[in-house]
Amino acid sequence: MSFAxxxxxxxxxxxxxxxxxxxxxxxxxxxxxxxxxxxxLIGIAQTGTGKTAAFVLPMIDILGEGRTRALMPRSLILEPxxxxxxxxxxxxxxxxxxxxxxxxxxxxxxxxxDQVKALEKGVDVLIATPGRLMDLFQRGKILLTGxxxxxxxxxxxxxxxxxxxxxxxxxxxxPKQRQTLLFSATxxxxxxxxxxxxxxxxxxxxxxxxxxxNVNIKQWVVPVAASDKRGMLRDLLRAEDVTTAIIFCNxxxxxxxxxxxxxxxxxxxxxxHGDMEQSQRIAELERFKKGDVNILVxxxxxxxxxxxxxxxxxxxxxxxxxxxxxxxxxxxxxRAGATGxxxxxxxPDDAENIxxxxxxxxxxxxxxxxxxxxxxxxxxxxxKREAAPRRGRGRKTExxxxxxxxxxxxxxxxxxxxxxxARPNPAASVADADAARTGRNRAASRAARRTNRTRAGTAxxxxx
Ligand code: AMP
Numbered sequence: 001m002s003f004a005x006x007x008x009x010x011x012x013x014x015x016x017x018x019x020x021x022x023x024x025x026x027x028x029x030x031x032x033x034x035x036x037x038x039x040x041l042i043g044i045a046q047t048g049t050g051k052t053a054a055f056v057l058p059m060i061d062i063l064g065e066g067r068t069r070a071l072m073p074r075s076l077i078l079e080p081x082x083x084x085x086x087x088x089x090x091x092x093x094x095x096x097x098x099x100x101x102x103x104x105x106x107x108x109x110x111x112x113x114d115q116v117k118a119l120e121k122g123v124d125v126l127i128a129t130p131g132r133l134m135d136l137f138q139r140g141k142i143l144l145t146g147x148x149x150x151x152x153x154x155x156x157x158x159x160x161x162x163x164x165x166x167x168x169x170x171x172x173x174x175p176k177q178r179q180t181l182l183f184s185a186t187x188x189x190x191x192x193x194x195x196x197x198x199x200x201x202x203x204x205x206x207x208x209x210x211x212x213x214n215v216n217i218k219q220w221v222v223p224v225a226a227s228d229k230r231g232m233l234r235d236l237l238r239a240e241d242v243t244t245a246i247i248f249c250n251x252x253x254x255x256x257x258x259x260x261x262x263x264x265x266x267x268x269x270x271x272x273h274g275d276m277e278q279s280q281r282i283a284e285l286e287r288f289k290k291g292d293v294n295i296l297v298x299x300x301x302x303x304x305x306x307x308x309x310x311x312x313x314x315x316x317x318x319x320x321x322x323x324x325x326x327x328x329x330x331x332x333x334x335r336a337g338a339t340g341x342x343x344x345x346x347x348p349d350d351a352e353n354i355x356x357x358x359x360x361x362x363x364x365x366x367x368x369x370x371x372x373x374x375x376x377x378x379x380x381x382x383x384k385r386e387a388a389p390r391r392g393r394g395r396k397t398e399x400x401x402x403x404x405x406x407x408x409x410x411x412x413x414x415x416x417x418x419x420x421x422a423r424p425n426p427a428a429s430v431a432d433a434d435a436a437r438t439g440r441n442r443a444a445s446r447a448a449r450r451t452n453r454t455r456a457g458t459a460x461x462x463x464x
Pocket of ligand 1 (some may be wrong): 021022023024025028044047048049050052053332
């Protein structure tokens, strides 16, 4: 089935073609015809599936047929975070290029004045986060009685963020006769209740979770002691051909501290978390997208749904507390057909979280047994640490690129041992033997070899 079979207008088809998309994704195939027919819809899908276009495309055609630039907003899209709202707005600009629709982005963290001005001119599409929308309501700046089309996106995340009461209130301010589309990665009872209350005879479409079905993401669990996490992460980052990586932490303070520590170790990293000003977040994100930095340390909320193309690796520095977050986090890689790798550092305290994740995704994640080369140094007393070789702090010294297409068998085979220590590391031997046996576990064997080098005084990376 092609886009042309979905019932979209020629103008829209041109915009889709210009965007470089040839075939609709499963959620687009299933959702677009129903939305065009005016039906309510529950879409069980998450970011990475093409769900944004699944509602933006039919919305543009529906709104394009009506009276544009009406005085009251004609449609409303609710997003849990500012970044997601901004991303949806970008989609409207991209696909709406052949239509004359007006749009207002109502998000926190930016001046309200311009948003109010845009509202006064009249808009076809409002894209808002619940907090800012409620704020404008309370100030009497907005009327939603002309809003016949409502999208509640990422409903389960709205729940996590405590937005459900706001959403319920917002729904009561829209006309009863309207079309409502609700998207959610999961359907917990509260969201089901919300859908029962505010949707009428919805069509339900469900697409496979990218995280469970996406064979393009290679997932690893890395058991590690809590005190060794930073060293282990650095080892993993150095061991592979990391083009771009997102590193997730559970707390904002961890995001900040980890980013500082990575920068100190010579990595080109930046951070994004909920305590930053909106403008700052966007600026850092742009630096990452442009390639000024290649590592983004992020919290869940800040990174939710971000559409950053070509992320080669995702690292869960902290195992996520909620299994759904795992699915969302690793969904940043392996997008739209590309392959990706996801590592989750797991301390003994995280065992339960991992069990929950495996229950949700219905698969056992393979364990790697890397031995961290840095760990030994990190744990050593200060004077011993100083004795470790320092080879400068520059990126060049810390990350000598390995050949990209190194065959796995060669990886797993013992390295020429000229540099190997007299005293081999037992953990390294286990990892190498495993890797040799299974023909996988590349990071493990690399990390293990690095341990040996470090102990032999030939570490390539600077101390931190
Ligand atoms: P989303 O799930 O909306 O976050 O979209 C995930 C990614 O898929 C975005 O980079 C979209 O630009 C891209 N995308 C959306 N629709 C298609 C399509 N039909 N073919 C290829 N990529 C798409």
